[in-house]
Amino acid sequence: MNIEIIGITVLWIFLYGYLIVASIDFGAGFFSYYSMITGRKHLVHGIIERYLSPVWEVTNVFLIFFMVGIVGFFPDTAYYLGTALLLPGSIAIILLAIRGSYYAFSNYGSKDNSFYLLLYGSSGLFIPASLSIVLTLSEGGFIQEQDGQVVLLYGKLFTSAYAWSVVILSLVSILFISAAFLTYYANKAKDYKAMEVLRGFAIGWSAPTILASLLVFFAIYRHNPWHFENMLHYAWMFVLSLVCFLFATYFIWKRQRLGLAFILVMLQFAFAFFGYGAAHLPYILYPFISIHESVTSPEMGIALIIAFIAGLLLLIPSLYLLMRLFLFNAAYVQGKSGK
Amino acid sequence: MMSYDPAVYSRILTGLTLGFHILFATIGVGVPVMIAIAEFLGIKLKDPHYILLARRWGRGFVITVAVGVVTGTSIGMQLNLLWPSFMQIAGQAIALPLFMETFAFFFEAIFLGIYLYTWDRFRNPWVHFAISIPVIIGSSLSAFFITVVNAFMNTPQGFKLEGRTIIDIDPWVAMFNPATPTKTAHVLSSAYMTSAFLLAAIAAVSLLAGKKHAYYKKALKLTMLAGLVFSLLTAVIGDMSGKFLAEYQPEKLAAAEWHFETSAQAPLVLGGFLNENHEIHYGLKLPFALSILAFGKPSAVVTGLNDIPPDERPPLYIHYLFDMMVSIGSLLIVLCLAYILFARKARRSEGRELPRWLLRCIVAAGPLAMLAIECGWILAEVGRQPWILRGYMRTAEGATTSGNVDWMLLLFALLYIVLGFTVWAVLRKMFKSNSAELELTGRGIEGGEAQ
Numbered sequence: 172m173n174i175e176i177i178g179i180t181v182l183w184i185f186l187y188g189y190l191i192v193a194s195i196d197f198g199a200g201f202f203s204y205y206s207m208i209t210g211r212k213h214l215v216h217g218i219i220e221r222y223l224s225p226v227w228e229v230t231n232v233f234l235i236f237f238m239v240g241i242v243g244f245f246p247d248t249a250y251y252l253g254t255a256l257l258l259p260g261s262i263a264i265i266l267l268a269i270r271g272s273y274y275a276f277s278n279y280g281s282k283d284n285s286f287y288l289l290l291y292g293s294s295g296l297f298i299p300a301s302l303s304i305v306l307t308l309s310e311g312g313f314i315q316e317q318d319g320q321v322v323l324l325y326g327k328l329f330t331s332a333y334a335w336s337v338v339i340l341s342l343v344s345i346l347f348i349s350a351a352f353l354t355y356y357a358n359k360a361k362d363y364k365a366m367e368v369l370r371g372f373a374i375g376w377s378a379p380t381i382l383a384s385l386l387v388f389f390a391i392y393r394h395n396p397w398h399f400e401n402m403l404h405y406a407w408m409f410v411l412s413l414v415c416f417l418f419a420t421y422f423i424w425k426r427q428r429l430g431l432a433f434i435l436v437m438l439q440f441a442f443a444f445f446g447y448g449a450a451h452l453p454y455i456l457y458p459f460i461s462i463h464e465s466v467t468s469p470e471m472g473i474a475l476i477i478a479f480i481a482g483l484l485l486l487i488p489s490l491y492l493l494m495r496l497f498l499f500n501a502a503y504v505q506g507k508s509g510k
Numbered sequence: 511m512m513s514y515d516p517a518v519y520s521r522i523l524t525g526l527t528l529g530f531h532i533l534f535a536t537i538g539v540g541v542p543v544m545i546a547i548a549e550f551l552g553i554k555l556k557d558p559h560y561i562l563l564a565r566r567w568g569r570g571f572v573i574t575v576a577v578g579v580v581t582g583t584s585i586g587m588q589l590n591l592l593w594p595s596f597m598q599i600a601g602q603a604i605a606l607p608l609f610m611e612t613f614a615f616f617f618e619a620i621f622l623g624i625y626l627y628t629w630d631r632f633r634n635p636w637v638h639f640a641i642s643i644p645v646i647i648g649s650s651l652s653a654f655f656i657t658v659v660n661a662f663m664n665t666p667q668g669f670k671l672e673g674r675t676i677i678d679i680d681p682w683v684a685m686f687n688p689a690t691p692t693k694t695a696h697v698l699s700s701a702y703m704t705s706a707f708l709l710a711a712i713a714a715v716s717l718l719a720g721k722k723h724a725y726y727k728k729a730l731k732l733t734m735l736a737g738l739v740f741s742l743l744t745a746v747i748g749d750m751s752g753k754f755l756a757e758y759q760p761e762k763l764a765a766a767e768w769h770f771e772t773s774a775q776a777p778l779v780l781g782g783f784l785n786e787n788h789e790i791h792y793g794l795k796l797p798f799a800l801s802i803l804a805f806g807k808p809s810a811v812v813t814g815l816n817d818i819p820p821d822e823r824p825p826l827y828i829h830y831l832f833d834m835m836v837s838i839g840s841l842l843i844v845l846c847l848a849y850i851l852f853a854r855k856a857r858r859s860e861g862r863e864l865p866r867w868l869l870r871c872i873v874a875a876g877p878l879a880m881l882a883i884e885c886g887w888i889l890a891e892v893g894r895q896p897w898i899l900r901g902y903m904r905t906a907e908g909a910t911t912s913g914n915v916d917w918m919l920l921l922f923a924l925l926y927i928v929l930g931f932t933v934w935a936v937l938r939k940m941f942k943s944n945s946a947e948l949e950l951t952g953r954g955i956e957g958g959e960a961q
Contacts, residue, residue, distance in 0.1 A: 250595060256590075264588065482609075485617060
């Protein structure tokens with residue numbers, strides 16, 4: 172395997188990691204707020220808070236990791252995407268900043284401040300939309316290079332069916348992923364009332380998720396036929412994704428094997444995400460940046476991969492410890508062990 | 511309104527974000543060290559006051575960490591958005607330290623979560639204390655690596671530039687560039703120092719408000735002694751930084767010191783102002799001091815600004831920043847010594863308290879130390895202008911060409927104002943409504959305030 176393939180695989184894995192943990196996080200913030208305004212806060216808030224408190228900081232790191240990695244491995248992305256994304260990127264940063272800080276303010280500081288909760292809960296819904304613009308841009312057709320200047324064509328972006336279908340998919344899938352996880356978590360905590368509420372959310376968001384996925388397929392076919400052709404080569408991955416989804420929804424419906432159900436949800440998104448990514452190769456930003464032309468120098472590539480392996484050796488045991496102490500610790504999950 | 515120039519607005523916006531982030535980053539690096547020291551003392555001396563100190567500091571710390579994390583994210587993403595051409599070239603050379611910084615931050619994030627939520631979970635208190643070690647390692651390492659990136663921008667090496675393509679990269683040579691040792695050491699020690707003084711200021715505020723509990727006195731003693739150690743360390747490293755500048759970035763030192771003619775036995779100028787003919791008024795000249803600062807001997811020749819091409823000279827106002835940073839640092843050392851003297855007197859005679867003026871000075875010391883950090887960073891950053899990559903790329907060439915940077919500047923300025931005020935309000939509320947006395951009683955440590 173060569174450096175560019177290793178590089179893009181590493182980055183894609185991290186982006187997938189971010190997709191899962193951030194979805195749980197963003198969705199949880201929204202459910203937390205939604206249950207408060209519908210008078211069900213006492214049912215689910217405790218569960219959500221117990222899960223999020225020790226891990227919210229970790230979520231952010233996945234995103235930073237991806238950002239740093241993509242510039243390190245493929246420096247040209249900084250030039251094209253950096254210039255084109257000034258506006259949507261800055262808005263994403265501001266939303267992330269509001270969300271992150273107001274989460275801390277409302278959970279550690281002023282616990283009953285509903286305004287803080289509103290800021291934290293609602294900003295989470297807009298972040299996936301603003302971040303998903305990067306995926307949209309990578310399909311090509313929205314960035315132009317004129318007289319050495321990189322320009323983002325906003326008119327085209329806002330009227331693009333593809334762009335909107337990606338936004339819708341990102342929105343409904345965070346709610347689905349989050350609800351599926353929290354259902355499992357609440358069940359583990361033996362908090363059956365919370366479990367029922369969250370299960371309702373999961374079932375409710377399952378059909379929109381699959382519909383939005385179909386919409387994206389259709390929109391890619393219209394927008395970038397080359398990419399759609401490629402995706403057909405990986406059709407088996409998308410079929411597997413659908414199978415995982417069906418089993419996951421079945422288990423959640425039946426209130427059985429909720430842990431397995433969440434793993435199936437993760438697999439569902441893994442198959443779709445990696446299938447989508449593999450079909451997109453060799454382009455990172457179609458048609459400006461392909462992984463072969465813009466890869467970093469071999470010395471730096473190797474150093475990055477070594478640093479990456481060393482980092483993983485450090486991170487995996489630490490993450491394991493974190494999960495043992497909080498996710499898979501019965502007393503903690505059930506709220507019996509104090510702060 | 512000035513005419514739209516993305517490079518100028520990008521500089522202001524980056525400066526604003528960094529200036530705001532530095533406040534929280536400094537706390538993020540320094541306070542875990544102080545928390546760990548307090549917990550260590552608490553377990554070692556079996557003194558619940560120190561444990562409570564660590565707990566309370568920890569609780570406030572989370573709020574500042576949150577803002578530190580989000581503004582750090584801002585900087586990470588803004589680098590790409592505002593300086594795309596720079597990142598395209600330098601991004602590869604500095605990818606390794608940036609990558610490692612993220613790992614260090616990851617490590618810190620994991621263990622900070624564990625540390626904060628396991629206070630009463632282990633039977634052996636040392637287990638909980640042990641978790642503070644990876645938090646410190648993570649936060650200090652991430653400061654180390656990110657400063658390496660900045661050091662590289664000051665003394666780039668380990669690559670060749672051919673047009674817009676960068677070749678022959680040696681990641682390790684780029685990382686351990688000449689600026690790395692002094693810069694990272696100075697950043698770390700000054701962050702520890704500033705955090706110690708900030709926490710000392712909090713204790714002093716309570717004492718000034720008439721609270722007499724031994725808890726506050728212990729807090730003050732611990733923080734002031736730590737402050738002394740760290741500020742002496744910072745001063746020593748600061749001197750080494752001066753020697754580094756003389757050798758590798760003479761233009762920065764010369765501009766900071768208003769040293770125009772290359773000469774031996776160069777004097778150091780304190781204060782004063784400069785007229786348009788570059789004549790210094792009212793400045794205090796210390797003979798030989800600059801030669802000593804730069805090379806360690808009075809006869810050494812120090813390069814003057816006139817030997818630097820005019821379009822490569824940094825702005826001359828950085829002199830004031832240098833003076834401010836150094837004088838605050840020196841005053842804080844004096845303040846610590848004064849505290850030790852008066853604390854001793856107070857201990858020897860019954861019923862005698864620390865003088866109120868001394869407590870007031872300590873309250874001022876916290877913000878002053880933070881001001882010195884800001885001055886130091888502006889000095890370091892403005893002092894390498896007009897370069898973004900010294901000797902390779904000018905700042906204007908690295909900036910984005912995109913429109914709307916001015917609007918983004920406005921938006922981010924608003925964000926930081928709102929965040930700044932909310933942090934202040936939340937922290938105040940947290941500690942006002944739950945005073946240390948209440949918590950001492952609540953946790954059954956003792957029956958309230960000692961009369």
